[in-house]
Amino acid sequence: SQKIEQNSEALNIQEGKTATLTCNYTNYSPAYLQWYRQDPGRGPVFLLLIRENEKEKRKERLKVTFDTTLKQSLFHITASQPADSATYLCALPPSGSARQLTFGSGTQLTVLP
Amino acid sequence: GAVVSQHPSWVICKSGTSVKIECRSLDFQATTMFWYRQFPKQSLMLMATSNEGSKATYEQGVEKDKFLINHASLTLSTLTVTSAHPEDSSFYICSARDAESLATYEQYFGPGTRLTVT
Numbered sequence: 001s002q003k004i005e006q007n008s009e010a011l012n013i014q015e016g017k018t019a020t021l022t023c024n025y026t027n028y029s030p031a032y033l034q035w036y037r038q039d040p041g042r043g044p045v046f047l048l049l050i051r052e053n054e055k056e057k058r059k060e061r062l063k064v065t066f067d068t069t070l071k072q073s074l075f076h077i078t079a080s081q082p083a084d085s086a087t088y089l090c091a092l093p094p095s096g097s098a099r100q101l102t103f104g105s106g107t108q109l110t111v112l113p
Numbered sequence: 114g115a116v117v118s119q120h121p122s123w124v125i126c127k128s129g130t131s132v133k134i135e136c137r138s139l140d141f142q143a144t145t146m147f148w149y150r151q152f153p154k155q156s157l158m159l160m161a162t163s164n165e166g167s168k169a170t171y172e173q174g175v176e177k178d179k180f181l182i183n184h185a186s187l188t189l190s191t192l193t194v195t196s197a198h199p200e201d202s203s204f205y206i207c208s209a210r211d212a213e214s215l216a217t218y219e220q221y222f223g224p225g226t227r228l229t230v231t
Contacts, residue, residue: 032218034218041204041225041227042225043206043222043223043224044157044208045222046221046222049219089157100159100162101147101220102159103156103157103158105155106156
C-alpha cells in the first residue's frame with residue numbers, strides 16, 4: 001500500500017542554520033508533491049509544489065528537491081528564523097495526478113534563538 | 114486572494130446532538146472541496162471529497178450517514194456531524210480547489226474547526 005514518511009517527528013535547530021526535512025514515499029509514482037506549513041490550531045498553508053519532472057524548486061528561503069528514483073523529497077529552509085517554527089507537512093496525490101492529497105505525519109520544527 | 118473560511122472556529126456539543134460546520138471560499142469559486150479530520154499530534158486524514166451539485170465521495174472507513182456533506186454552491190460546503198459522540202472530538206479542516214487553476218494542484222485550506230463532544 002502507499003505510504004508517506006516524514007522521518008523526523010521533531011527537529012530543533014539554531015537560528016541562522018539551514019533546516020532540512022525529509023519526505024519519503026513508497027509504492028507509487030506521484031505526478032507532484034507539495035509542502036505545507038501548519039501552525040498549532042490552524043489549517044495548513046501551501047508553500048511549494050514540485051512536479052515529477054522538476055528536480056528542484058525555490059521560493060525565497062525555501063528550497064524543495066524531488067528525487068523520483070529515491071522516492072524522496074527534501075525541504076530546506078535557509079537562514080532559519082524563530083518565526084519558521086511550525087509543523088511542516090508533505091502531501092502527495094494518492095495516485096498519479098489525483099486531485100485529493102494524502103499527507104505525511106509532519107515534522108515539528110523549532111528554531112531556537 | 115484564495116481565502117477559505119470556516120464557521121464556527123470551535124464548538125462544544127453534547128453527546129447525541131448534531132453539529133454543522135460551514136466552509137466557504139471567499140474570493141474564488143471552488144468546484145471541489147475536501148474535508149479532513151486531524152487528531153492531536155497526527156496528520157490530516159481525508160474524510161470526503163465533494164463536488165458542487167453532486168454527492169460527496171467518502172474515504173474508506175468514513176460513515177457517510179454520520180458525516181453528512183452538502184456542497185450546494187460553488188462557495189459553500191457544509192459538514193454535519195450527526196449524533197456526535199466523544200470519539201468524534203477532533204479538528205475538522207476543509208480545503209477547496211480553485212476551479213480556474215486546476216493545473217496547479219494547489220489547495221486552499223480553511224482555519225479549521227475544533228469540535229469537542231462532551
